[in-house]
Amino acid sequence: MTGSLEKNYEPQAFENRIYNHWVERNHFRAEVNPEKKPYCIVLPPPNITGELHMGHALDHTLQDVLIRWKRMQGFETLWQPGTDHASIATEVKVVESMREEGLTKLDVGREDFLKRAWRWKDEYGGKIVEQMKKLGDSCDWSRERFTMDEGLSNAVTEVFIKLYEKGLIYRGNRIINWCPECKTSLSDAEVEHEEQIGHFWHINYPIKDSDEVLEIATTRPETMLGDTGVAVHPGDDRYKHLVGKTAILPLVNRELPIVADDYVDPEFGTGAVKITPSHDPNDFEVGERHNLPQINVMNDDATINENGGRYVGMTRYEARKAIVNDLEREGFIHKIVSHSHNVGHCYRCDTAVEPLTSDQWFVKMEPLAKPAIEAVKDNRVKFVPERFSKTYIHWLENIRDWCISRQLWWGHRIPAYYCNNCGHIIVQREEPTVCEKCGGNGFKQDEDVLDTWFSSALWPFSTLGWPENTEELEYFYPTDVLVTGYDIIFFWVVRMVFSALEFMGDIPFEYVFIHGLVRDAEGRKMSKSLGNGIDPLEVIDEYGADALRFTLATGNSPGNDMRFHMERLEASRNFANKLWNATRFVLMNLDIDYIDKNSVQKEFTLADKWIISRLNKVVKEVTENMDKFELGLAVQKLYDFIWGEYCDWYIELVKPRLYGEDDDKKRVAQYTLTYVLENILKLLHPFMPFITEELWQNLPTVQGSVIVAQWPEHKEDEIYTVAEKNMGLIMDAIKNIRNIRAEMNVVPSRKAKLIILTTGKNVAKIISENEEYFRTLASVSEIELVKNKDKIPKDAVSAVIGGAELFLPLEELIDFEKEIERLEKEKSKLESEIKRVVGKLSNEGFVSKAPAKLVDEEKQKQMKYEEMLTHVLERLDSLKNR
């Protein structure tokens, strides 16, 4: 009837089996169930190009902990899974695979390219999902979605059209970030700024019809090919006389109007700025204010185009070199100084981004940002930790319009059609038949697709069926928590909030639970290029998913980065092994499968009451920690309780009863042992789902699966305050005995005798009633309680606890000097404690203002320490005068 376990914890032996068990029994499945309260988390959809990395492992562990916990608490829990089409990343992969065949995108054309992309997705896109299962993710796989499936694509089109009709999406020629490698535009969020040391070239621009020159300073001389003006500050006396005049662009000989604009900082550089509206965001604005023409001098691969005269065809860096050379030769360079500045790079391929003007689609952000800011400011959406709300608000308050069109094929194609006849734009679901403006009937759809993040922004409601009014949407929305890293706040969290507010009229989630990055042991970011990544799947193979999850959940506080150490993984695995063996011990000593609580309750021993009471407190504390998203604290408490109290003490304490002849006593021990273990397995299950399930199913006293067991509740009637206190006293005494033995190098002998001199009746009673604990845990065979010092042999080592003095008489001569030394140490320790307590109590302020309970505790301590000191002093005296 009782199962038997292997001696060692071997997760490989059961993790897959347990996962299948859950899936087969539909334990991850969420239904619309009005009888229950819903709890929903949407999984941040991993890219179909992705492989599970440590960042996912952390992110998913936190979500799975929350989901499993809430499931056990009786909520109808939905962890909504899915994947993201990852427009750029996937397109790059498909282009790469075509390159092996010697083909390019243009060779195969749009339609064939998309076929290939879907094929790629079918082949590789599910990989990460399989990896997630290894980690134990309890997602409802029957509801898995993909950002480009029919329903989600429909949602994207709906959103685009609605925003367009509302005037919140527009097409315009604006300056955007261009990646010359990916050959597409990027949003501001997709550009990463890196500090670079470059040069500041001071170039003399001659003034027309004058001998004067205007010295400008630039970090990017190649863009001068697109200069259409020069600007100075209106209040700058040095240049006032030049405003309105014309400068001549060196090498190109274009005439440039000199304008005055507040944007120019007279203190910086020379106070005169060349204006290149097509290749600099600021210049673009200056250009708009002064009606300067835009001259784009670059191709989509950042080589110089036909507007660049003799520099045509060069890369921007070649052009820079050539231009600087030419300027030097012709005497236009005044000086060159070194200068550090920020250069934007593509977040996908790290190529330096080129700002340039282009026709693109934009989302007008201001009207959308406002309610999103409000939602966080008035606490409808709450960040954990709270400080990230600042980051969020600050970003939204300074946001610029969002460039959403991408010059790619893999993604949601923009539902905009251009009339072949008049160029009129019609935005709608299907291709129009007749132009509403000119009556023409030929149309061409916009070639571009949408930013990947445009579809992920809808994830919390599109996955639940929106724009259809589904019962899932009705029941699970708004979702409860979003779990993600701080690096994704701008890309995703922000956009989900404003999209949800706009289209659902409600927040997408109540809490945003933010975690940090998983770094390597040296604190570096894990990255493919550094090759320092630790593969979670390899870790799972070797140590088990539970050990990995435990490691990630422990010692990690919200919002902070963590370093990944293999040593910690080992410690987690050892903990699993400990639990495994504790359960093995229980099973080995369990010869029945049901014990009626009522039949044993009256027979609880001190140890039973103590562990039950402790369990109860742990239940309360752990649940409170979970409620506050303090998962690391919760799991730490479980670790301490399981290892430090249940295993180290309780299991040792029950052994005599288990091995004894008295069946009634045995039953009580068995009951308590299993009762506490069952609760341990439940409490630990969200963190270590596999091992707890495996052990649970080996326990004959329980049915079903722990994944759906009821989360333990705190019970007031299972708090035994006196038992905790008395057990504490006994534990203290036992630790003291062990301590003096270790320090005096006394190996316990079988017939060791313990003499206890008690001063308080109560203490004597507690000790005599629980003598057996001393036998088992302090290795003494006989205990003698005395009230008179005379009975104490001279050759004994001693320890004092509150209310009693413990003596271990020794058969062989002890080292008196060593014992004196030890007691002296004890004495000074006690003296300093007494000094501290007395100091505190003689402080008028403390006694009058501190809580009475605290003052009382201090008084108790004083009495206890003083009594202990007296004993130590007496003992010292007798040793010295022996």
Add this chain to the structure above:
RNA sequence: GAGGGUAUAGCUCAGCUGGCAGAGCGCUACGUUGACAUCGUAGAGGUCAUUGGUUCAAGUCCAAUUAUCCUCACCA
């Protein structure tokens, strides 16, 4: 330029609403006691970055300083 994080044992980090500094690993000394050597017992090791302030009481709250790491930002 703005905002933020971090600073606690040799190492990596916990420490919630102020009330005798904790864990893991490492280290030292013991230990073949019928769950576990992936273990047990005991121990050493901290001016909680610095300086002020609030308080009866500060690792914890406030201010400043130093170091370090992020994020954002148009200074050509």
